[in-house]
Amino acid sequence: xxxxxxxxxxxxxxxxxxxxxxxxxxxxxxxxxxxxxxxxxxxxxxxxxxxxxxxxxxxxxxxxxxxxxxxxxxxxxxxxxxxxxxxxxxxxxxxxxxxxxxxxxxxxxxx
Amino acid sequence: xxxxxxxxxxxxxxxxxxxxxxxxxxxxxxxxxxxxxxxxxxxxxxxxxxxxxxxxxxxxxxxxxxxxxxxxxxxxxxxxxxxxxxxxxxxxxxxxxxxxxxxxxxxxxxxxxx
Numbered sequence: 001x002x003x004x005x006x007x008x009x010x011x012x013x014x015x016x017x018x019x020x021x022x023x024x025x026x027x028x029x030x031x032x033x034x035x036x037x038x039x040x041x042x043x044x045x046x047x048x049x050x051x052x053x054x055x056x057x058x059x060x061x062x063x064x065x066x067x068x069x070x071x072x073x074x075x076x077x078x079x080x081x082x083x084x085x086x087x088x089x090x091x092x093x094x095x096x097x098x099x100x101x102x103x104x105x106x107x108x109x110x111x
Numbered sequence: 112x113x114x115x116x117x118x119x120x121x122x123x124x125x126x127x128x129x130x131x132x133x134x135x136x137x138x139x140x141x142x143x144x145x146x147x148x149x150x151x152x153x154x155x156x157x158x159x160x161x162x163x164x165x166x167x168x169x170x171x172x173x174x175x176x177x178x179x180x181x182x183x184x185x186x187x188x189x190x191x192x193x194x195x196x197x198x199x200x201x202x203x204x205x206x207x208x209x210x211x212x213x214x215x216x217x218x219x220x221x222x223x224x225x
Contacts, residue, residue: 031210042218042219043115043216044154044203046213046214051210051211089153093211093212096161096208096210097208097210098144098156098169099214101146101153101154103151103152103153104153
């Protein structure tokens, strides 16, 4: 079945550092890919998405590119801020199916 | 404001005492689902509903029930809760089950069963 694997955390960075969170997936078809963010005490909210190969999703300085050849959707940000501290989830969705989530990666950004 | 509302946010209960967690969305979404979130496991789907009166099991349905009598509501029922159901629960909705549609999440319900 479909599955998502993302890098284990926690990840701790200093402010303005470069961020990469790796995500790879296994799917029977050609899913849409998502990154969700969960701030402390809140539900998940969509950060960005890509619906086909080579699409790049971007939002709030975060980017991720749908790479079919490597079945990956790595999340990147050039300069993180303290306010980016949260748990990040990679997810996929195929037609008429629910979302499949990775285990989540906790990011802490220190001033 | 478009939102998914869950109640209660926090609940402590005893083993065997039936409980219901409510979920309501105001976006006229067809698709709704329930997840549980446990450390190191991410979100696992419990049940989902493609539309009114249509529900189906997810990956971890044992010990749970759901119903979808109206489009906006999708309650999660634990008939006889056990300690292994202590978890953080999320309700989510999306316009449809199509692959390019995002899910909108509630704030979560932290359940402790003692």
